[in-house]
């Protein structure tokens with residue numbers, strides 16, 4: 001089954017964060033500085049220009065709703081804040097460091113990967129979703145008010161094989177097979193089942209239409225609950241990102 005999952009665990013691993021600290025839905029420590037220029041580089045010199053433009057288009061769909069200025073820089077001269085790779089592997093349809101966690105990643109390494117081809121139906125979804133993480137957004141299905149009626153054993157059975165490709169990554173860290181099993185169970189929990197703590201945040205509503213939401217088949221839930229593919233930046237996403245980065249910048253021609 002070709003559903004969407006993004007390997008945020010890999011972004012966390014790459015950011016060398018051994019504690020994989022618990023995040024709240026909005027963790028202000030992961031947010032970029034209000035009003036700052038956010039520099040985005042493409043790490044692969046030989047990237048197909050159409051693919052590159054497709055990614056830029058998907059990223060820039062966020063621009064009207066934030067007070068950050070998104071700028072593409074040339075990796076040869078400037079590693080930027082966010083570095084994009086386009087490796088298609090068996091580690092999901094993408095991954096990204098969460099917000100400013102990207103700053104903890106070596107300047108020679110990617111902070112965000114788009115793991116689907118330009119022609120894939122999930123391409124724009126993957127770009128918008130992963131860049132949502134890069135702006136500091138967490139998964140919408142983990143919203144404290146989501147209340148999804150999970151059939152938890154089925155969730156683990158469903159996602160375990162999808163994380164299989166991650167085993168080789170973890171073996172490089174000399175973990176035992178048992179430790180790797182445990183790590184994968186934790187990653188499924190952390191990227192699907194765990195609810196973000198509310199921690200006093202009286203922010204936005206849970207939004208089923210969010211691009212930060214995975215699609216889930218009915219089999220993973222108890223009773224009649226499923227959700228399809230969300231490709232667009234939803235009204236809820238716009239509300240949320242405006243809360244995080246208020247006072248949207250004037251257009252560049254006026255500045």
Ligand SMILES: [Zn+2]
Pocket residue numbers: 005006007008129133139
């Ligand atoms: Zn994700």
